[in-house]
Amino acid sequence: MAKQAPQSDPAQDAPEVSAPQHAAAGLPAVGHSLRMATEQMGARRTLATLRKVNQPDGFDCPGCAWPEPGKTHTAEFCENGAKAVAEEATERRIHAEFFAAHPVAELAERSGYWLGQQGRLTAPMLLDEGATHYTPIGWDEAFALIAEELRALDTPDGAAFYTSGRTSNEAAFAYQLFARRLGTNNLPDCSNMCHESSGSALTETLGVGKGSVSLKDLYQADLIIVAGQNPGTNHPRMLSALERAKRAGATVVSVNPLPEAGLERFKNPQNARGLVGHGTKLTDLFLQIRLGGDLALFRALNQLILDKDAVDHAFVAEHCHGFEEFAAEARETTREEVLAATGLPWEQIEELARMVLASEKVIVCWAMGLTQHKHAVPTIREVVNFLLLRGNVGRPGAGVCPVRGHSNVQGDRTMGIFERPSEAFLDALGGEFGFEPPRAHGYDSVDTIRAMRDGKVRVFFAMGGNFVAATPDTEVTEAAMRRCRLTVHVSTKLNRSHVVTGARALILPTLGRTDRDVTAKGAQFVSVEDSMGQVHSSRGGLRPPAPGLLSEVAIVCRLARAALGPQDNVPWEEFAVDYDTLRDRIARVVPGFADFNEKVRRPGGFTLPHGPRDSRTFPTATGKANFTVNPLTAPEVPAGRLLLQTLRSHDQYNTTIYGLDDRYRGITGGRRVVLVNPADAAELGLAEGAYIDLVGEWKDGVERRAPHFKVVHYPVARGGAAAYYPETNVLVPLDSTADISNTPTSKAVVVRFEPDSGAS
Numbered sequence: 001m002a003k004q005a006p007q008s009d010p011a012q013d014a015p016e017v018s019a020p021q022h023a024a025a026g027l028p029a030v031g032h033s034l035r036m037a038t039e040q041m042g043a044r045r046t047l048a049t050l051r052k053v054n055q056p057d058g059f060d061c062p063g064c065a066w067p068e069p070g071k072t073h074t075a076e077f078c079e080n081g082a083k084a085v086a087e088e089a090t091e092r093r094i095h096a097e098f099f100a101a102h103p104v105a106e107l108a109e110r111s112g113y114w115l116g117q118q119g120r121l122t123a124p125m126l127l128d129e130g131a132t133h134y135t136p137i138g139w140d141e142a143f144a145l146i147a148e149e150l151r152a153l154d155t156p157d158g159a160a161f162y163t164s165g166r167t168s169n170e171a172a173f174a175y176q177l178f179a180r181r182l183g184t185n186n187l188p189d190c191s192n193m194c195h196e197s198s199g200s201a202l203t204e205t206l207g208v209g210k211g212s213v214s215l216k217d218l219y220q221a222d223l224i225i226v227a228g229q230n231p232g233t234n235h236p237r238m239l240s241a242l243e244r245a246k247r248a249g250a251t252v253v254s255v256n257p258l259p260e261a262g263l264e265r266f267k268n269p270q271n272a273r274g275l276v277g278h279g280t281k282l283t284d285l286f287l288q289i290r291l292g293g294d295l296a297l298f299r300a301l302n303q304l305i306l307d308k309d310a311v312d313h314a315f316v317a318e319h320c321h322g323f324e325e326f327a328a329e330a331r332e333t334t335r336e337e338v339l340a341a342t343g344l345p346w347e348q349i350e351e352l353a354r355m356v357l358a359s360e361k362v363i364v365c366w367a368m369g370l371t372q373h374k375h376a377v378p379t380i381r382e383v384v385n386f387l388l389l390r391g392n393v394g395r396p397g398a399g400v401c402p403v404r405g406h407s408n409v410q411g412d413r414t415m416g417i418f419e420r421p422s423e424a425f426l427d428a429l430g431g432e433f434g435f436e437p438p439r440a441h442g443y444d445s446v447d448t449i450r451a452m453r454d455g456k457v458r459v460f461f462a463m464g465g466n467f468v469a470a471t472p473d474t475e476v477t478e479a480a481m482r483r484c485r486l487t488v489h490v491s492t493k494l495n496r497s498h499v500v501t502g503a504r505a506l507i508l509p510t511l512g513r514t515d516r517d518v519t520a521k522g523a524q525f526v527s528v529e530d531s532m533g534q535v536h537s538s539r540g541g542l543r544p545p546a547p548g549l550l551s552e553v554a555i556v557c558r559l560a561r562a563a564l565g566p567q568d569n570v571p572w573e574e575f576a577v578d579y580d581t582l583r584d585r586i587a588r589v590v591p592g593f594a595d596f597n598e599k600v601r602r603p604g605g606f607t608l609p610h611g612p613r614d615s616r617t618f619p620t621a622t623g624k625a626n627f628t629v630n631p632l633t634a635p636e637v638p639a640g641r642l643l644l645q646t647l648r649s650h651d652q653y654n655t656t657i658y659g660l661d662d663r664y665r666g667i668t669g670g671r672r673v674v675l676v677n678p679a680d681a682a683e684l685g686l687a688e689g690a691y692i693d694l695v696g697e698w699k700d701g702v703e704r705r706a707p708h709f710k711v712v713h714y715p716v717a718r719g720g721a722a723a724y725y726p727e728t729n730v731l732v733p734l735d736s737t738a739d740i741s742n743t744p745t746s747k748a749v750v751v752r753f754e755p756d757s758g759a760s
């Protein structure tokens, strides 16, 4: 078995466990964020930077995609936003000498945490064929080298262009245009591993693959169900919105296999009561569901609504399609199936149903706990059935709320980062630039790995992200990357994907959100779209980490010119220096962006149109909102095994590790822990504090092992376990993906426990 670098150094990974907390944020969060920020940035830079986060004249927080409230507080950021900012705005630097001192083979032994701590990348670097070290390369030479490798391909489909969700609208638009001018739709993105299931389910049922609510709707809702999401860590500013909703009378229900501190109680660090008091109780009802039980839960609710005939018949008759087929199936649901799949007491489901019936306006929020299962798409379709039944789409205070992850992941998709673009989008793009875009669908993230493994993709290019660490089946993926002719990463920080390379590799450093972006045409700004379809500008203010660093837009445009040649009629040079000219093109290609340059300059930006939300028009195949029939399924777990979900700790941003603590869950000083219910632990003989190996089981019979995890007895729902991503990605089989969306099943891996084989 190939040896892998762990995310944290085994020698320093010594987790300590104390009781989990029951409230999030408050004074400790403020202290924690300021300490991490000043460590990285120094006091003066910390103050100057954090003051500009999410302010109308400042930059969009690179933390998450939660929207900014209209009237911003002086400090519209959160503990984890501050950490994300500090990670980027750090004063540490990686220069060419660093690469001269550290051979790639040595860097490949380092943990992801260590790599990330070395600082911002400052110069383009090349790892040449057979070389042991990265060496400096000029920008033009780097672009010429990529162009040469692209030209050597038999077909443009031999290249794949990955995007992580921090990329701005402007850079994303230029990037997809470049890929399509080259002739490929191979535009995999992080969304494929994230909310793809939401997009698939919502596009089919409502006609728009995005959420239908605004912050105002949350404030007006009677009932908010938060399923499969840990906002205390991953979307801390959402807690302020939930707090405000509660003040206005909303009931909040949380559906999760874990009691998550942030959802239980919130101490708002932006007011005195939150800083020192007990905070606000957020969750009125906690349903501790089994992993993968949500389809059954929503089905049971739907059956209860049908039984009581509490259906909004007028809405269903006017706006929906497929009600009868759906209702016939839902009426057949048996209580036994629901209890087995959810593990919930029936009384709790009835209690939730009573809340639903007492509520006029209902919102369902969700994230990875729903999207990363084999039956994720049917589960989210059932959530839509649930909302449609009582007319909870397209009216104030109600709707679907998939809570996005990366700060511009939604905008990137709007800009055309998609391996399966619509014909309408391609027509508009081709019309604007006078060419025939490729029509064949491209590879998503999982298919890109398969294609690299099979020798079909030979050039892998990544606009941000950390592909080898974020994707499943780490050993398969790393071997696939190594088969490429060339791997290229446009990055702000060093990560694992820079040291697991093709025959040749390039690191192209770039500006981040917090950096000032000045071109020959003066200061530029970019734009992003939040989780609620609000588009606004983002302008960094810090001196860039090195002179001569290029923005993502400039990198794409200069590469495009090098690869497509002087005869290409797209004005790449103009785009690279004057982003207004790019925005003018976006305005003509992407629906909802008319007058982009004018609207993006309004304070707070503008909201994209959304048919279901704005006028109850549903651009689906039937022209109506579609009810769907979703056969009831739940993960099966053989005796003596548990179902493992891979989730985030409080001190990480996806594959970027900020620290070794998971404060709310009471874990400090280490990441190699597995949370197991004490009753399951007793049955399986897993003593608290014992070290074990996690061994994945899947139908292909391949052994996947993650060694040396400490057992923590924790109140997780029975039959399930939890451990951190990306240490556990080695356990997720490449071919174990969600039906329809092809998203890796990161929340459902069958594991058995074997004696500890030692630290790596």
Ligand SMILES: Nc1nc2c(c(=O)[nH]1)N[C@H]1C(S)=C(S)[C@@H](COP(=O)(O)OP(=O)(O)OC[C@H]3O[C@@H](n4cnc5c(=O)[nH]c(N)nc54)[C@H](O)[C@@H]3O)O[C@H]1N2
Pocket (backbone or CB within 6 Å): 063, 064, 080, 194, 227, 228, 229, 230, 231, 233, 234, 235, 255, 256, 257, 258, 260, 289, 290, 291, 292, 293, 294, 367, 368, 369, 370, 373, 404, 405, 406, 645, 646, 647, 648, 649, 650, 652, 653, 654, 747
């Ligand atoms: N600080 C910080 N912020 C982030 C990120 C980060 O890493 N750090 N990542 C960003 C990104 S890209 C994303 S996508 C989001 C992720 O945001 P989340 O989706 O909140 O992230 P996870 O840690 O994967 O948490 C999944 C949650 O779902 C629950 N869950 C797991 N399986 C099930 C299930 O079957 N049913 C139900 N009902 N619940 C389940 C888990 O117990 C956990 O509470 O956060 C974004 N924001």
Ligand SMILES: Nc1nc2c(c(=O)[nH]1)N[C@H]1C(S)=C(S)[C@@H](COP(=O)(O)OP(=O)(O)OC[C@H]3O[C@@H](n4cnc5c(=O)[nH]c(N)nc54)[C@H](O)[C@@H]3O)O[C@H]1N2
Pocket (backbone or CB within 6 Å): 163, 164, 165, 166, 167, 190, 191, 193, 194, 195, 368, 405, 406, 463, 464, 465, 466, 467, 470, 471, 472, 490, 491, 492, 493, 494, 495, 510, 511, 512, 513, 552, 646, 647, 648, 653, 654, 655, 656, 725, 726, 728, 729, 732, 746
């Ligand atoms: N097992 C398991 N696997 C998962 C998940 C899970 O829950 N469990 N979650 C999945 C999800 S939801 C997601 S979104 C993916 C995340 O997958 P990715 O988006 O690929 O991973 P990140 O860790 O967010 O990428 C971090 C890197 O991005 C670069 N970066 C940061 N900011 C910028 C910038 O402004 N510009 C550029 N060019 N580069 C930048 C830095 O070099 C940093 O090292 O992982 C997925 N993988």
Ligand SMILES: [Mo]
Pocket (backbone or CB within 6 Å): 190, 193, 194, 195, 404, 405, 406
């Ligand atoms: Mo994500």
